[in-house]
Amino acid sequence: MRHKDLTARSALELRRLIGRREISPVELMKACIDRIEALNPGVNAIAATDFDRSLAQAREAEAQVMRGEPLPLLHGLPVGVKDLQHTAGLLTTCGNVGLRGHVPTEDTALVARLRHAGAIITAKTNVPDMGAGGNTRNPVWGATGNPFDNQLNAGGSSGGSAAALATDMLPLCTGSDTGGSLRIPASLCGVVGLRPSPGLIANDHRALGWSALSVLGPMARSVQDTAFFMAASVGSHPYDPISRDVSGDAYWPLPEVDLSSLRIGVVEDFGFCAVEPDIRKTFRDRVKRLTAQVHSCETIDLSLTDDAHRAFDILRSEAFLAAYGETYQTAPETLGPNVVANLEMSASFTLADIAWAHREQTRIARHFAHALSRCDLIVAPVTPMSPFPWTQLYAERVDGQTMRNYYEWLSLTYVVTLATNPAIALPCGVDARGMPFGLQVIGPLRGDAALLAAAQAMEQAFQADAATRRPRPGIEALLKANPALTRMVTDPPLYATGISRRR
Template identity: 55%
Template sequence: MDDTLASLSAVDARRLIATREISPVELLDASIARIEALNPSVNAMAATCFERARIEARHAEHALMRGETPGLLHGLPIGVKDLEETAGVLTTYGSAMYRDHVPEADNAMVARIRAAGAIVTAKTNTPEMGAGANTRNVVWGATGNPFAPLLNAGGSSGGSAVALATGMLPLCTGSDTGGSLRIPAAYCGVVGFRPSPGLVPGDRKNLGWAPITVSGPMARTVADTRLLLAAQAGFDARDPLSYEVDADTFTKHRPIDAATLRIGFTEDFGTCALDDATRATFRKKMAAVARHVAVCEPVDIDMRDSDRCFDVIRAQNFVAQFREAYERDRSLLGPNTRANYEMGVKMTLADVVGAHVTQTRLYRRFQEHVQRYDVIVSPTTSITPFPWSQWHLEAINGRPLDTYYRWLGLTYVISMMTNPALSLPCGMDHAGMPFGLQLVGALRGDARVLDIAEALETAFAGDESLERPTPDLSALRAPVPQLKSIVTHPPVIV
């Protein structure tokens, strides 16, 4: 296994490929070798397509030899979350209903990254239909945290986060409704960026006008994240929220001095459940961050009523997507998906109208706060990783949670605001696990958030309490059989 190649950043690998200092074939082989060596310990991968990827890597190498201009992601191996359709590659959505499903076409986002030269190497694991922040399902099993494989890696983009943290792949895709890009990034010590709705086109959404669910990039660094976003973003007529964007908006480096930044921070948005130990960790982190910026002060943000609001808005998606499957055979749906659907069908038009009225009121209140600072900062997650064998978190500080996803409030309250948000690695927490800061930027200020995140990433480097943690790969050489124990029947890999 060539650890040097597998550990390259996406930006460096892309540069070395363009100058022919390394070949796409060499880079792919290094990624495959690391997947084969480490995946049995963390189970980040769903279906793989190594042989097709090798053919595409050779084509990418020959294109450079012919003098063709390389695309943004030319020759870079990439992992695609198993909620995203990939032509000719098994796409199960983590569901027993789709364990043999092979799409005939890529979805809009996958088509864009492949057109930019990315080589789809594997699908990454996700909970069934992306429901929940614990990546486990009956098709592929559970994904373990790379810092402690029996703990939760977050979700629903957990496989992508783990693949990145372990260096199995330089780039991965994710998607986010209530925090599915940001939470696994925080738990695994990588970057997850939730872009503004419509920036990354989605052509398969049943509710095309709804801004709650987005696709976006994940990577180990902010620079790598913005490289992937530049390829993902753009207009697609099938998505009514999509719009044209210049890739240079994200690839062009605009240096910011972290010492000039104004940060407003909140521990819980005035309403979100937060573990006491995580609250204490966050306070220590903000005291350390304050040394690097101009202003770092608490801000009183009252987002009460957001829980019920999110319940209704989220449930709309499940009703739109799963009515036929539920009515045909509800037993084929997992407990989280089924619970969301059943919650939704009990709601009335008055519930929906009330939720959107509340969302609008909260939105206007929140924008007033954002305008006073460069970013609003909060913890990304409410608690340190818990065992993946526990389906979901049942209580925080001894107080029971009323739904399986209530512990995700820190991220879903921001999803409803539609502001761009990024989880930035910020050292370790009180339990010795990765800790993430959620950076929330101005409305449609995606490029600015990435610039700020890169400035903070640079400022944190060398500060042991704030810099990005990395897992001990030598401890991930032995298989963890428990990760596969919940698989009932092996999937067909194409």
């Protein structure tokens, strides 16, 4: 049975149609492949692809349906995997020249779990070099353009995943988040990205196994699909010492939440983050609209200071040193400028600095916990500005303030990283420039299921208002390839040639 606009349907609906034998996993896979081949030249969201193997797996998934076998949660659904996460038999380059031909022999724990849940790993999604930065561009695959204007950036580091979702290339994609790498591209591309509480989704490749700074998380086009994906992703792994043995049943199906019962704490800049005036104006408008729907929306003071900048500098540098310090000593020419900046910064920090940073992180976490004992959720902007051109490596100035480094413009999200609270980027209309605007909705630590349920209620209310519903990109413009995304040359060269997308 043929279905019109198959790729635009939700992941949950697609899974139900597969289970009812109303569509075939093969039909769905072919539709996604056609969509990727038509639109990817316009945004460059997809890196390596696995179409032949995906079609073979889709045929087997179809046979399992026809045999009446029990079907796992994600049975037959095409999934994109961020190119920082290992996929057996499929290129995993991390956007880095030193890993240009790297084909892992094993999946990461998350990818293995998704395959076990019936997902078909169809493609890798583009990232900045080694995932460092809020602008997805690298010397292997090139840059990812924003689906709403492919001259602008899609955010990072999960920019490929966000752009692929926004253009309906794939129904579900993975992401990861250290300083905002899930939330920022989700916000800039008009999709949903959840940074979960640390340990809920096992990460067996994190260099510092006990660190809560970096997490893996789900990305989708709706809160419902994000929760559905989350249910298939959670669980412990022996190689991740902070992973938790939790059941996906807690995340799917989501309970209904009475929006009028929610107490919302409002934070515009956390007291120290630079935010452009037009983003402040848009945020205030969204809060005003939300106020009419909930029990209360009140400004709160988290008593934070710009010490959070220094704490994140130190803890981020510590993580980069653990992950890339050896490469910096043996093959520094293979590392991009953002990675090198973190490593060079680490040389200036002492053990006393690291101890101070961990104390400051603890203080921040306790301030968030105290605030969330008096309200149900905290809302804040995700990004401080509208997307800038992807040719610009990072935002050098925000609201007239010079940024100290390539990631300070991401401070609205990395302060929440320091707190370790779960946070979701929720599409909420467009900003003054007509680009997607996202609300950052923050919940109590390990309150991920309740956060998702509340976010779903907010999303439903937003969909009823033309000013706040999820925006959709104009596809016609993306049907025309943007060769600059893969051919731009800088000094040193940003892009390489001779890389096959199919492996």
